[in-house]
Amino acid sequence: MKKSIFLKILVIFLAVAFLAGFSTIAVAKKIKVGGLNDTTGATSDVGKDYAIGMAEAFKYINSQGGVNGKKIKYVWFDYGYRIPEAITKYKLLKRLGNIAIMGWGTGDTEALSPTVNKDKIPYVSASYSAHLTDPKKTPYNLFFSSDYSTNARSAITAWFDKKWPKHKDFGKRKPRFACVYMFASPYGSAPIKAIKDQAKLLGFEIGPDQDVSLFAIDTKSQVMALKPFKPDLLWHGNTTMSVAATVRDAYALGLGTDWIINNWGFDENLPRLAGKAAEGVMGATPCAFFGQNYKNMDLVVSSAQLYNPGVPVGKRLIRTVQAWGDALVLWEAMKRADKKGVDLTKKGCGPAIMKEGFETMRNFDIGLGAAPISFTATDHRPATGCLIQEWKGGKFQTVEAVDLKKRWPKLWATKWLGW
Amino acid sequence: MKKKLVLMTVLIFGLSVALISCVTTPVKPTNKNFIAPKVTLAGFEVPQYDGYWYFSSKVKPTKGKAGNRGSMLPLSFLFNVQNENPYPILLNGMIFTVVFDKEFSLVTYNNQDEYWIPAGKTDQIRATTLITARSALLSLLVTGGFKLKAKGWSPWKALETWWKGVPDGTTPINITECSFSFEADGVSKIYPYEIQAQ
Numbered sequence: 001m002k003k004s005i006f007l008k009i010l011v012i013f014l015a016v017a018f019l020a021g022f023s024t025i026a027v028a029k030k031i032k033v034g035g036l037n038d039t040t041g042a043t044s045d046v047g048k049d050y051a052i053g054m055a056e057a058f059k060y061i062n063s064q065g066g067v068n069g070k071k072i073k074y075v076w077f078d079y080g081y082r083i084p085e086a087i088t089k090y091k092l093l094k095r096l097g098n099i100a101i102m103g104w105g106t107g108d109t110e111a112l113s114p115t116v117n118k119d120k121i122p123y124v125s126a127s128y129s130a131h132l133t134d135p136k137k138t139p140y141n142l143f144f145s146s147d148y149s150t151n152a153r154s155a156i157t158a159w160f161d162k163k164w165p166k167h168k169d170f171g172k173r174k175p176r177f178a179c180v181y182m183f184a185s186p187y188g189s190a191p192i193k194a195i196k197d198q199a200k201l202l203g204f205e206i207g208p209d210q211d212v213s214l215f216a217i218d219t220k221s222q223v224m225a226l227k228p229f230k231p232d233l234l235w236h237g238n239t240t241m242s243v244a245a246t247v248r249d250a251y252a253l254g255l256g257t258d259w260i261i262n263n264w265g266f267d268e269n270l271p272r273l274a275g276k277a278a279e280g281v282m283g284a285t286p287c288a289f290f291g292q293n294y295k296n297m298d299l300v301v302s303s304a305q306l307y308n309p310g311v312p313v314g315k316r317l318i319r320t321v322q323a324w325g326d327a328l329v330l331w332e333a334m335k336r337a338d339k340k341g342v343d344l345t346k347k348g349c350g351p352a353i354m355k356e357g358f359e360t361m362r363n364f365d366i367g368l369g370a371a372p373i374s375f376t377a378t379d380h381r382p383a384t385g386c387l388i389q390e391w392k393g394g395k396f397q398t399v400e401a402v403d404l405k406k407r408w409p410k411l412w413a414t415k416w417l418g419w
Numbered sequence: 420m421k422k423k424l425v426l427m428t429v430l431i432f433g434l435s436v437a438l439i440s441c442v443t444t445p446v447k448p449t450n451k452n453f454i455a456p457k458v459t460l461a462g463f464e465v466p467q468y469d470g471y472w473y474f475s476s477k478v479k480p481t482k483g484k485a486g487n488r489g490s491m492l493p494l495s496f497l498f499n500v501q502n503e504n505p506y507p508i509l510l511n512g513m514i515f516t517v518v519f520d521k522e523f524s525l526v527t528y529n530n531q532d533e534y535w536i537p538a539g540k541t542d543q544i545r546a547t548t549l550i551t552a553r554s555a556l557l558s559l560l561v562t563g564g565f566k567l568k569a570k571g572w573s574p575w576k577a578l579e580t581w582w583k584g585v586p587d588g589t590t591p592i593n594i595t596e597c598s599f600s601f602e603a604d605g606v607s608k609i610y611p612y613e614i615q616a617q
Binding site for chain 2 (some may be wrong): 044052076214220242273
């Protein structure tokens with residue numbers, strides 16, 4: 001009898017203790033999303049702003065209730081742009097139960113792609129390499145932006161449409177074109193085949209490529225090597241610092257060429273670093289610059305102020321906006337999948353996020369000056385063209401919004417996927 | 420017997436409620452009453468020093484694979500986080516950039532671990548960063564290349580100076596672009612801080 005009373009009391013006591021004591025720390029399961037960023041390595045000139053922008057985007061998303069009321073736990077690491085470290089950190093993020101990963105560079109994203117396919121984890125990267133857009137090969141790789149090859153094809157097309165007709169030699173000869181990039185960089189080399197293909201399509205004469213390191217601050221030898229070819233147009237495929245160095249040296253040495261730049265080399269820091277030499281430089285802008293007047297930009301700017309008050313707003317870049325682009329597209333995919341009953345707190349939900357989330361998007365508008373986004377089970381090119389802008393008169397101005405699919409529908413559909 | 424059981428249950432329940440009420444915060448956190456915690460640096464140290472060295476990938480190592488590798492330089496910062504609020508607060512994130520010689524950003528540190536700081540108490544939080552002469556070289560070249568050029572410094576000279584000057588206390592170190600995130604019962608606050616480490 002005594003034992004029975006004791007047990008009853010114990011049960012009541014434990015129940016009270018549990019209800020009162022632990023109820024305040026009872027936590028709903030969160031959706032785990034991981035991140036790999038470069039805040040200390042070879043691309044930290046653009047990677048730091050992206051990393052903090054991504055964290056801000058997830059804080060904003062949680063402030064809006066997360067994914068249909070379920071909060072996201074976003075954990076990210078700096079991997080210093082080192083592929084072995086990216087692989088190690090990816091494995092850690094997987095072990096921690098992350099159901100999607102926000103990745104960074106082309107080298108590591110492409111290196112991780114077979115593992116990502118095997119693990120079936122949606123991998124939303126800051127690498128926009130076209131090699132990641134064919135679901136037959138890379139079914140779990142995604143990003144919000146036009147891919148590098150689309151950027152490159154759009155940029156050379158915009159120059160051909162808008163600048164070449166104003167040239168004194170227009171109609172007299174072929175325009176001369178060459179590429180400048182770091183040969184050993186997977187990011188730099190990713191769109192080279194495509195842009196040369198586009199150059200041939202448009203009737204350019206193609207000159208010799210120049211190898212410029214991502215760390216270059218002196219590129220005079222490469223500029224001098226280009227002089228005999230007398231290029232009318234050069235593509236630069238690096239990030240901002242070495243792009244600025246090359247543009248400056250070309251200006252100082254009187255190369256007299258126009259520039260088109262891939263998106264990671266074309267940002268608010270370019271005119272700060274290149275000065276007068278940046279005048280007229282054109283670049284691929286898959287989304288608006290930080291603070292430009294576009295839908296949802298107010299959220300980006302206010303979140304930057306709220307969540308990172310230590311970083312002056314004047315120092316923020318388009319990289320933050322790009323981070324938001326990837327975060328918003330994942331958010332939408334997760335919301336759609338969740339509504340279809342997919343449990344996003346459980347490992348192994350990747351295929352369902354793809355099928356019920358990403359691959360249901362058709363012309364989805366995230367704002368931020370980005371093109372409408374579509375993913376299908378057979379085509380992961382998010383956008384069919386790119387807005388090309390130039391730095392002119394102290395501000396970024398539109399040159400042309402090129403839509404490759406509209407212009408070359410057959411080539412777009414049958415030839416250009418995946419490279 | 421039943422009476423005894425009821426009495427004991429009521430007694431235990433009452434005691435539990437009384438105990439819980441003792442530990443429950445009397446003041447509810449709000450956006451208005453939240454006092455910004457004071458964050459100061461309690462100490463800075465290089466927890467493990469391996470000198471300054473660098474091997475390029477052309478140099479064959481005694482063991483293992485060749486590669487571009489440099490000595491590590493861990494930097495350990497001990498922060499005092501003083502909670503002047505009459506309720507406990509949760510520190511759930513910190514981010515900052517370490518700057519050498521006042522203008523060269525070498526590493527951005529981010530941590531989302533969670534620490535509860537009791538009401539009216541000061542907690543100590545340690546943040547340790549790790550850079551190597553290799554990672555610092557790459558970061559320096561892309562973020563500080565033009566600044567080095569303007570000063571007439573070579574990146575190698577800068578690295579050697581810092582790798583010797585940081586543990587000696589002769590290289591100025593600043594913590595910039597720093598913010599700490601706090602939470603208390605649904606109220607979230609993020610505050611910026613600027614701290615000179617040495």
